[in-house]
Amino acid sequence: MLFSTGTQIVEENYVYVNEITRVKTMMKLKDIKHLNFEKRWTFTLAIGSIIFIFLFATCFNFGTVSSLYKINSFFPKFGDKPADFGDQRIQTPPPPPRPTVPRFAYLVSGSKGDLNKLWRTVRALYHPWNYYVLHLDLESSVEERKELALRVENDPVFAAVGNVYVVTKANMVTYRGPTMVSNTLHACAILLKKFKDWDWFINLSASDYPLVTQDDLLFTFRDLKRDLNFIEHTSNLGWKKNKRAMPLMIDPGLYQNRKSDIFWVQPRRALPTSFKLFTGSAWMILSRSFVEYCIWGWDNLPRTLLMYYTNFVSSPEGYFQTVICNTPEFKPTVVNHDMHFISWDAPPSQHPHTLNINDTDKMIASGAAFARKFKQDSLVLDRIDRELLRRKNGSFTPGGWCKGDPSCTKVGKPTRVKPGPGARRLSRLIGKLLQPPKFNESQCS
């Protein structure tokens, strides 16, 4: 009994081993055949490529002189960013004109319970030509963050275009603390590293909402110089001198993994003398060159100011303002507006007034690109969807890129931009801001 079972096992093993050897041998034979096949093909391919390269070089030489001239004469008018020929195939010389549609890189961030609010904002903001970094901070639950990552993964348009990125290593963000600025800088660094060709960075939260379509925004910004920065600012600190610039505070979010509020320490500090303080709105549109300046830090100012602002209450309302206004090469690029409609109660309290349906007319009249802040699923958002964005029921905001049925379920040509009335409102506002005397008189004063 014992013996017979033993043999059986041995026999089975033997068969098994044999089977493996056979499979291995077969694989080898196949590989060899495959290799021969490949060798023959490589040879033919090599000859073919040489002929092709020769032909290609000849015909390209033809067009070069005239097309280069055209591109160069085009450059000085629009910004100074090098051309992006990424989506152009080599086989089709002469090259079509340089795509002049700019690209925006967004950070949209939220906290605990903001998932659905953030999702709605992202869908209203989405355009395949832009880039998006989404961040739910460490206070939100793991499930919430996972759900966000899943939604992004499962959206067929996001998956096809690949321009939406969820920050998986969430940051601790304390309201009014420097961790807000470090979170913004983190997103800037991710965007610089992952996506090479964007022109402006826009920082939004889940309580923000667009008042114009992305086509309106792309169309309006297409004709602007790419180095403009929209940062609302003033050197008139007023009450903030005493309440913000002199007290010292510490943000535990920098070193604790449990959330707690900022706290104050003694003594107070004097106002700085090696740079001038500026303050303004925490919402801004930053040029790529300015973001690179802040992140790469070849000049020490952005870094020392970051350290200075570590102990400053509400640093998002001062850091970028102070950096840009103390840097002579960037000062001429500041536009004194944040492109947001924000309604403060009079007298201003800690938080802005939550917008409702009665604010719609004021919002539209402002010409701003974004507004804040909104409650989740507020009626006014439905109205913005219907009247300003023409966005239906959870779908994307329609634009020139939309294809498929229902609309916007497939991506057509992303650079096909169809501006609407929002572009008119926005360009009227920007035109006013860029008018010569007012434009540079309001810079860093």
Ligand SMILES: *[C@@H]1O[C@H](CO)[C@@H](O)[C@H](O)[C@H]1NC(C)=O
């Ligand atoms: C960026 O966005 C966040 C939204 O979460 C905001 O709180 C912050 O103040 C913004 N601004 C800056 C300069 O970081």
Ligand SMILES: *[C@@H]1O[C@H](CO)[C@@H](O)[C@H](O)[C@H]1NC(C)=O
């Ligand atoms: C809007 O205004 C109307 C009339 O003034 C008022 O009755 C209503 O309560 C307001 N709605 C909100 C949401 O404040």
Ligand SMILES: *[C@@H]1O[C@H](CO)[C@@H](O)[C@H](O)[C@H]1NC(C)=O
């Ligand atoms: C919008 O969505 C709701 C529920 O998801 C659905 O009942 C309604 O028919 C949809 N409307 C349109 C126009 O698709």
Ligand SMILES: *[C@@H]1O[C@H](CO)[C@@H](O)[C@H](O)[C@H]1NC(C)=O
């Ligand atoms: C504004 O710009 C004009 C011309 O570019 C220049 O002459 C003038 O000095 C500038 N004014 C300020 C306040 O920078």
